[in-house]
Amino acid sequence: MQQAPDVHQAEPIPDAARDAVEALLQSGDLFRYTAPENAPVSLLETEFAALIGARYALAVSSCSAALFLSLKALGLPRDARVLIPGFTFAAVPSSVVHADCVPVLCEVGDDYRVDLDDFTAKLENVQAVIISHMRGHTSDMDAIMAACDARNVPVIEDAAHSLGTRWGGRNIGTIGRAGCFSFQSYKMINAGEGGIMVSDDADLIARAVILSGAYEHNWKKHPVLQDAFARWQNRLPLYNLRMSNLAAAVIRPQLPELARRVRQGRANHDHVAARLSASPWIEVPTPLPGEERAPDSIQFNLRGLSDDQTRAFVEAAAARGVGVQVFGMSTDNARAFWNWRFLPDLPDLPRTRAMLMRACDVRLPVHLDRAELDLIADILLDAVNEAAGPARAFGT
């Protein structure tokens, strides 16, 4: 049997990062606010904002920190209700709790996107919204922005796993009041850890800059409206969630690689999606009109399989060397809302639950070649045929 490819192997960091890190090790200048100007973190903020099409960017320690700071910068009162999708990573409700707010969960459909009926119904009672573009699947941002703008509810985009995705020609993360991205190793740009917040709102970003730990007059090193900073001097807590120059030195040389990674990731995904869609047992949700995806993994739903058959599929794929995670079936999965037991009033979300019990997740890192992608597709198709059983595979 052919060896299945290693989907956990990362792409090497570009050589230019080595020189930048070496220079930092020589100078010892690792803190973003030591140098009077042009610190790697500041340069990253300017470059990232230009790349994504936002006016301002603030680099921080993680996407979770960016989400937390976005909520805090909105000035939400304690116990403000924040609407989030019921299908997201546990870090998202956690950032809401961290910001002293209360997460309100809304249903997510079989296509991994926010259920707009449930969303609109719950919007009446919330003070802010976080939209997670989970695994890069973009919800209908036109409908969401129209509904939120009509009620004056601010939208924060959790674009942690969506860097490079576009909606109606705009980069995801630039549509809401603020957008948050991750540089954790499993995302499109890898610094181990790291995050960045973008916004066009000078006052919002000024508050976030101070909250992130620009103590005393360090905010003068941010090219944002200085009036806004002066207004907030000494009036906000300093949470110290800054990014280190070392992380920025590793991230900056990857920015020019983004377009290629997005192109390759999409081609890889679409190739495997087309092959899997040939199976009567597998449904791969298609992008919404206006959505251009940037995937580094594939999600698909098993159709017509029982719980036991679903488990048999996961085992059959694993026996052939391909790891499949069914979000709702793997033990303690951080993306299954019923495992967020740190929340006091966990609702039941029957639609989201049903989706999670059949939604499969397979990593497809952009470095895979066509033969490796075909091998993964062959294995998944063999495994589903075996699990669904010969009687059913022959069309009864």
Ligand SMILES: *Cc1c(COP(=O)(O)O)cnc(C)c1O
């Ligand atoms: C990875 C991820 C996060 C958290 O990012 P960190 O940088 O690790 O804090 C949040 N939301 C989604 C959808 C993610 O995929």
